Amino acid sequence: MKRFKLHILSTMLTALFFLALQNAKATTFTAVASGDWTSTATWGGTAPDINATDVNVIIPVGINVTLDNHISISGSSSSLEVLGEVSAATNSSLTIIDGSLTGQGQLNIKELALEGSATVLLAGIINTDVFVNNVSNLSIISNLNVNHEIRLESGTFSLDLGGALLFGNDVTINFAGGDFVVNNGTLTIVAPYNVIYSHDANFVAGAELTSPNLKDLTIDISSGNTLTLSNNVFVNGTLTLESGTLDLNDYYFSVFGTIDASASSEIHSSAEANINLDLQTEPSGSLNFSSDGNHVNDFMINIADTGYIIISSALTVNGSLTFGGFGSIMISDSDLMVSHSDSISGYGHLAYVMTSGDGYFGAYVDAGASASAHFPVGTEFHYSPANIELNSGSSSGNVMVNVYGNVRVDGYSGISVSDHQSVVNATWYVSSDVSANLDMNLELFWNADMEVNNFNNSAAYVSHYTEGSWDVVATAEANVEADGMLSLKRENITSLSPFGVFDEDAAVSVSEVADFQFELFPNPSNGIVYIQGLDYQEEGYQISIYDAIGKRVENFTFDNNQIELDLSHLKSGIYFINIYNKNVKSVNKVTLF
Template sequence: MRRTITQLKKGLLFVAAILLTSTQLNAATYTAILSGAFSNTATWSGGIVPPLQLQLGDDVIIPSGITISLDQNLEIASSSTLDVDGALTGGTGYALILTSGTLSGTGSIDVDSFSAAFTSGFSFTGNLTTNAFHSTNANINSAATIVVDNTLYLSGGTMTMAAGSLALSNNATIVVDGGVITLSGGSANLANTYHVMYKGATSTAGIELSGSGLTNITINTNSGQEVKLSNNLTINGDLTLTMGALNLNNNNLTFSANGDLAASGSGTITSSSGSDITINASGGLSGTLRFTSGGNTVNNFTLNLGSGTATVMVNGDLMISGNLNLQQGRLNIAANKLELDANATVSGGSANSFVITGTGGTLSLNLNTGTTKTFHIGTNNDYAPIMIKSNSGSVNTRMNIGVNADVKANGTTGASAGATQPLVNATWFVASSAAAGVDVDMTVMWSSNMEVNSFDRTKAYISHYVNGKWDAYASAAATMSGSMYSMTRAGVNSFSPFAVFDENTTLSVDEIAANLAVNIYPNPANDVINISVTGNNTNMNAEIYNVSGQVVYKAAVQNNSSINISNLPDGMYYIKLNGQTANGTQKFIKQ
């Protein structure tokens, strides 16, 4: 039996030797003798064109002084060799594919596409230029000069620059789809303008984000996947969050003056208390900051936009553990909450930089006994801050405050009182986390352009919507500081909507609704205004006032009648109507 097995082994070895010898005997050397097309028989010694896939042991030689034009794909596989001491060029759509074997020589290669899936065998020391470089475990271990004109694909494994140099042409793109690039003796020149796109599964950012020429970044991973930063990141172009998440991973994110967030996409940012976000974008951000659920905490958040009206939008609640620095520009949190931790601080804040709270949005700050906090909030158009002073004996609490550019007849709903009533056209929504024991002084601030319907700031007061109505309070003259006016209400211990009225403001919901039944048109008007009211109003008394409060017209009028105003000087006027079922004052412009 042993003799039989021994004889069988000898037989198998003999067959293997025969097959190997046969393969080696079939291997060929192809030497270019003239410049020309790769597929042209005249190009090659003996008129024999190399196969499209080089076989085991095949050797293709392009000597110095010879230029071969690649007019078909060429694959170097098995133990074959392509030796380029001359030049190999390629037309559009043709690829040089190196899956194994050897690429050697000192000449130049300029092809449309170069695919590299090897860990050894690259000994080429010339110039390699390609429109697209596809890397799957490409190991560059010789002093080649590689230039990628359009796209570097990192499609899996590691592209190792053990030697040589890699450079990107202007506006080239690195596509990361399961691969990484490392430097271990070689170099990468990323000074030209270039872009990076992430696709596929979760990846950790590498040197592709470290170049001085980095401009646009696109995150387009599979759903639920992310790109983790390994260093701080500055956006100098567009950050596009198409899908997936950008995980700051305790690094900082900065938008430079030229940086922007694209409006398209559904991707998010994942942050924690170890990361800062700084936005210096000149025009604000085109897109909305979206944070991953559970990843919406930032240490320091700095807003320093190019103008006081530039805006950054936030879609979702945001927590700040360190500092909110409002230098310039507006932070629009819409209907969300911007919450500062108990020990967090606020820097800056002014008419040039504040938080837009929107409908239902709030800025949330801790308020301890004996302290004063200023909430730098406003509407889409106006800065309307509020200062809360905690009086002695007041309990510690968290104040949640927002402001809207309107005053509703019943606090949060109903007719708009700002359409007819003299008031500051804003409502401050104030809430406390403590159910009882809070005692504060409240100071609201506004600018003159928020005042409507001949509001008299010398006889003003803060009204509180409580027990189903707006209450009355002792009036006083507003305090002026710079371009802002302010009014204080002391000893506030219950919370809901607050607004600023004067002594002439109508508090009745029914009367406010009646005012809205009056329609004056056209507005602005040149010579004639028309009167239209709802309800049974046959005869009415009309009075027209100028902005100084002087009556400039008075007469009995009927519904759907007209008044000639051609003799009035151009400017703003108020018409007051008293009828059977509709009473109201409307503003109009004579021009």
């Protein structure tokens, strides 16, 4: 340490020596009275130019010079020696290019910008709203107090022995091409502050992310670049993931405000990293984990005003998945896996895994376990969990569950049974990597508002879509759980595919609902479509129109045998016309131009 201090002292003396030589070439201006920079009275004669080159400006003790304009001092032989005080009027700034800032006085200014080979040997105090660095290696030994922004446009800003940096309230430090390191200096952060990484480059986070007062963190470094953490990080405001990769680097990462994530960003995690999202408002966008960084140890989620966070990529939780009682996780076409089913906690009606696409929520289940494995799943609109047991004699393995908010006559496709039959309006898709000796008990849960078409929950059963149709088994009265949900259980399942809940009156198999043919004309059509071939039915017909991706866009009820449909308000494309009642069903395709 003694050798290091001697080195710093030697460096300062050398800089001062060369500064003295350079100042011999410069024009000297010494303030004789307090006043404006541009006033001749301040200098007792000619004032230095507002864009001064090769000057030596001296502010003696007891004198206050006000920057009444944007002042620039340039040239390697230039210096500003502050023994008294420099203050600033509104909308003024001080820029030093290649010159030096020395003395033991004080600066109270709006903006201080350093460029080229500028040096700061001031041993006094710098108070500024904005501090800008464009010096390749800038060492600060002053007391630097910043009230609004630190903008690091290039080079490295080093806080060295004797230097102290104090952030004011809500200061932003912007890494716009430069870097910041603390070398034996003192960094003091006692108020909320923000950090922005806005340059197309790789970054390794340093002291700027170590404070628990970190408010907003923005990462906008372009795809292909990475911000790598070097410590645990706690974001108390908004995490904005605009572009580039956030590498957690095995650290603990927490967000206590909210998240705004774009599709151009991603997170690289590992089985040692931990993520805690205790959000105050529902996040925007989705979290995307990199293909080679999609593991995490513990994942915790809570959203104070409920809502959900979208995870748009595969993610495996090797430790525990903890819900805070509010806030859900929505997955689309990728899987969310948990290492073990007993590592999931805190779930409920307002905190579960929403399956909005083809992705599954899965966990490892032990065969012969004393308690059921609970899968807290559902759709965006309904919590519809499942309990799963692998009986003794079955192999242990991963079990995956997906819930879809409808029931289709062909299990995965076909007309919607939910439109006209007495069912629970959900399909549970269950799969597993247990390939031998599968013996599973499955208990399904639903809320009463999921029951449609006068569903009778006192005489219902869990149906399994197998061998091309929904099967029928003995009915039972649904259990009423303590939280008001209803449930039914089916035991000793040896194969997996869709499951649903039907009552004794539901006609859901293809054999129970007769097919018939009907005619559409003209086809293609400009929007007016006629249907012929319908026999008179006392209860009439329901007609549902679906677009090419299976979304229902219209619904009609008719009771006559010639039907005119006006679809002229729909966009051009292919549509499916489903006609049904409790006795018959049929589907035909029409093209609108």
